[in-house]
Every structure is written in structure tokens, then in C-alpha cells.
Amino acid sequence: MKKVLLIQPPIQDFYTTSIRLYPLGLLYAARVLELNGFRVEVLDSLSPLRKKEIPLPEKFSFLKPYLGQPNFFKCYQHFGWPPEKIAARAAELAPDLIGINSSFAAYFSTVVELVKKISGKHRIPIIIGGNQATCCPEEIKTRVPEVEAVIAGQAEDNLSEFLRDKFGQEAEPLDWKNIQPAHHLLKPEAYRIGKKNYISLQASRGCPQNCSFCNVHLVFGRVVSYREISAVLREMRWNYLKREVRIFNFEDDNLSYDRDWFSEFLQAVAVDRTLQGIELTFMNGLSYENLDGELLRLMKQAGVRKLDLSWVSGNPFIRKKYHRPQKKDENEFFSLLKEAKSLDFFVTVYLILGLPGQTKEEIIEVTEKLLEMKVLVGPSVFYLTPGSQLHSDLEIPAEVRDDWDNYRSLAFAVETEGLKRRDLIELFIYIRRRNLENRI
Numbered sequence: 001m002k003k004v005l006l007i008q009p010p011i012q013d014f015y016t017t018s019i020r021l022y023p024l025g026l027l028y029a030a031r032v033l034e035l036n037g038f039r040v041e042v043l044d045s046l047s048p049l050r051k052k053e054i055p056l057p058e059k060f061s062f063l064k065p066y067l068g069q070p071n072f073f074k075c076y077q078h079f080g081w082p083p084e085k086i087a088a089r090a091a092e093l094a095p096d097l098i099g100i101n102s103s104f105a106a107y108f109s110t111v112v113e114l115v116k117k118i119s120g121k122h123r124i125p126i127i128i129g130g131n132q133a134t135c136c137p138e139e140i141k142t143r144v145p146e147v148e149a150v151i152a153g154q155a156e157d158n159l160s161e162f163l164r165d166k167f168g169q170e171a172e173p174l175d176w177k178n179i180q181p182a183h184h185l186l187k188p189e190a191y192r193i194g195k196k197n198y199i200s201l202q203a204s205r206g207c208p209q210n211c212s213f214c215n216v217h218l219v220f221g222r223v224v225s226y227r228e229i230s231a232v233l234r235e236m237r238w239n240y241l242k243r244e245v246r247i248f249n250f251e252d253d254n255l256s257y258d259r260d261w262f263s264e265f266l267q268a269v270a271v272d273r274t275l276q277g278i279e280l281t282f283m284n285g286l287s288y289e290n291l292d293g294e295l296l297r298l299m300k301q302a303g304v305r306k307l308d309l310s311w312v313s314g315n316p317f318i319r320k321k322y323h324r325p326q327k328k329d330e331n332e333f334f335s336l337l338k339e340a341k342s343l344d345f346f347v348t349v350y351l352i353l354g355l356p357g358q359t360k361e362e363i364i365e366v367t368e369k370l371l372e373m374k375v376l377v378g379p380s381v382f383y384l385t386p387g388s389q390l391h392s393d394l395e396i397p398a399e400v401r402d403d404w405d406n407y408r409s410l411a412f413a414v415e416t417e418g419l420k421r422r423d424l425i426e427l428f429i430y431i432r433r434r435n436l437e438n439r440i
Contacts, residue, residue: 001039002167005095006030008044009114010080011107012054014073014410019249019283021046022191022200025130026101027181029155034182036163036171042182043089045081047190054078059405062412066425071432073410083110087117090124097166098124099151102132102140105386106408112144119146127151127162134219135386153219154205176205177227180235188243196279198247199239203232203265207253211312212322213352215387216253224257229265237274249281256290266298278303285310285350289327293339300343307340308378310350314366318357322390337373347375351431354382354424356394356416367431371438379431381409381424 008023023044030040056064056076066072090098098118102111115126129151133140137150149166151158156174163171181201188197204227205220239245256262269275280299285308299307311333312324319326328336340347349370353363370377384391384400384407396414400406406413412424419427 001037002096003039003041003093004030004033004097004099005090005093006033006040006042006099006101007086007090007114008042008046008080008101009086009107010045010078010083010110011104012076012078012110013106013408014076016046016049016051016079017283018049019193019198019200019281021049022198022249023101023186024181024200024202024251025103025155026099027183027185028176028179029099029129029159030182030185031179032155032159032174033163035174035179036160037169038163040182040185041093041095042185043086044186044190045086046079047186049079050081051077051079057405059403060411062421063410063425066429069429071429071436083114083117086114087121090118091122095124098126100126100128101130102128103130104407105132105136105384105404106406106411108132108140108143108404115144115146125166129155129159131215131219132386135215177225177231180231180238183235183239183243188239188245193247196246197244198249199243199245200249200251201232201235202251203227204252204255204257204261208257209254209325210323210389212389212393213355213382213385215385215391218387220253224254226258226261229261229268232265233268233272233275236269236278237272240275240278246277247279247281249283251284252282253284254287255282256286256295259290259295262290263295263298266295266302269303270298270301275303280304281306282308284308287325288333288336289325291336296336296340296343296345300345304345306346306348308348308350309337311366312350312352313355313358313362314351314369315358315362318355318362321357322355334369334373337370337375341374347373348378349375350378350380352380352382353427354412354414354416354419356390357418358416359418360423360427363427364430367434371434374438376435377431379428381412381428382414383407383409383411384414 006026033040053075068074125148127149133150134152137152140150156176160171160173206224208222280303288309400413412421
């Protein structure tokens, strides 16, 4: 039986969020491999999470005056195993194939370093998959010629095709809705929030929206497809009983799109005799367009405590310009927030800072309105996402566009006529300070 090693690579940034590091994409790829007769091991270099301060890259030297100041970050850090240790572990395992996850453009430099460390000493074929691989397959091949293949799209479709071509065995595409990711390959105690074990999972894929700043449609398409509710519950029960999981984080991009499905799912969770005392989270956010008082009450009964809502901008013209759905106007949105707070949800509303056309005054005004509602305001500085409409349309200096390290919020790399880099930094710090002053 051939052996495959799947690697979650380290990252370098000013911060990270643990719940976003669960290697769900690798676990789906692992299950595809297992179903095709391969033995699989997952090396998650980010778990348990280790961090080490490293020198600030010269390209981010403009942030030196802010590091360590109140309401900003202290330093630049390396999260995860050093590449040398990963390469050594790969050599010990001696797999027939190595797969590396590349989900974010901003962290591609550590993928490159890891590939070179492994290929420089060992003749093990390496493939790369993930969101970034889907958005820029040809460019990745150019930047990292040591890689044998870039697997674009969903593993259930294109990984099977690669396996057939590479190893000459029958490997048919699989329907993702009918398989369960390989949670069993991870140690449950390595993924905890506080004192509780957690997993990430998906009940749906696809997003029908056409937001100009997003590229998720390249991976999962624009048609929303849902798993059977019974299948989702089986996955949750298995992890509850076998791995003592008590927090279930859904990584869906538009889980509440089908209101009937979402309502039925919440009701099923609330009455399930096994899933007692659990918490549901939706870190990618829920579309407020389809939420109402009835759904909020069902969510509460099912174990939802926090709401993450993306409003993008308080300016309806900005939301329209960048094709953000807005069936609900501002009054309806604030009514929803008021009802959520009355039900004792902890609410975070995310704003994008730096979209072309935005102004500093507009962002401050909407921030203050939201703070009056006693919600947390999440500032997300606009950055380029490969394959998005704005990535194609904006005139960006070549030194910014070509350097994927700039494809992150804290690079403050995209300047507009109304918002320069200093404005973006000051707005980011302002919102974080006001959150603290508002005691959220």
C-alpha cells in the first residue's frame, strides 16, 4: 500500500487565530486518498501551535513605529514547526507522495521554503493544493518548479484524476456530500478552544453571490449544494462520542442561504439526544440577509452563542458597487442586531477598510453607530485576493501585485485616492481602541 504525507505548512504573520487553523481541506484530501487505497498521515505543523518572534521583513518596516503600541501587535512571528524539522520528519516517514496545503497567497513564501527544503535533500514527489493552488496554478508551477503537480479545485474531483495518472490505478471522482473528512487522523486534544475539543466541518459548499473582493467561487462554484442533514449529524455525533468534541465550527461560506435547510438543521441539533451541551460557531460568518428573529431563536436553542456578520460597509453605494447583497436595508440590519443582543448573542460585525470609494469619515461614522449597539466591530483591511474581480480591475503597482506577501490585511498594501496607508493603519488602531473603550 502506497503512503502519502499531507502537510499543513507553517505561516509567518503578526497574529493568527487558532480556530481558523483546523486542516479541514487536508482531511477531505486524506479521505479521498484513503478511499483510493492509500495510507495517509497528516503532519499539521501548526498544532499544537508554537510561535517564535522573527525579524520584521523590510517590506513591512513602515510598521515599526506601531509595533508594541496599544491596540496593535507586538512583533512579527513564525507559527509552527521550522521547515527543517518538517523536512526531516518527511524523510523519516519516506512517503511515496507529499501533498502540501496552500490556502492563502500571503503565506505562500513558507510553502516555497518548505518545498525547497524537502526537494533539496529527498527525491519525493510533491503536489500542492488548496485555495491558492486553485486561483494561481500556472503561476505556482513557475514559482516552484520543484513541484510535480498543482491540484486545482476540489480534491474529490481533481485529486482522483491525478492519482489515476500518477499511479495508474482506478480512481473515480467522489461526491463530497457522501464522504466524511478524515478527522480520525488528528489527535483530538491538539485542537481545543479553552478546555473544549473542537473540529471544523462543512455542511454546504458554494456561494451564489458575486462580491467583487472574493474568490471562493473559484474553488466551490456559485451553486450552493448541501449535505443531507442526517449525514452532518452523524459526523457530529461520531466526533462527540469518539473524540469528546464539544465545539463544532462550520466553515461554510453561505450556510444560511437555504433558509428551510438551515432551520431544519438547527431544530435537529436542538433535539438531538447525543449532542448535549455543544456550541456551534460560524467563523466565516453568516449572511444576515436570510436571518430573522425566528432563526435567531432556533440558533440559540441549537447552541449558537456568537454571531459573526459581515456588513462590509455602512455605505449602501459601496455595497452595491462591489455587488454585496443587500436585501435588508440599514434599518432592518440594525433591527436584527437589536434582536440578537436581546437574545444575549455576542455579536461581531465585520467592516472592510480600504475599498476604493470609501472615506475615513464614513468608516468612523458606521463604527460609532455599531458600537452604540454594543457589538464588536471587526476591522478587516482590504487586500487583494487572486481571481477576484477587484484583483483583475484595480491598477496596482507591480511591486505590490507580484509580491504575494502583500496579500494580507496587515500589509496595508492597497492605497486608494481616499485612503492612504497611514489612514488605514490609523483606522485599524482606532477601531480596536474603541472596542476596548466600549468594553466589548
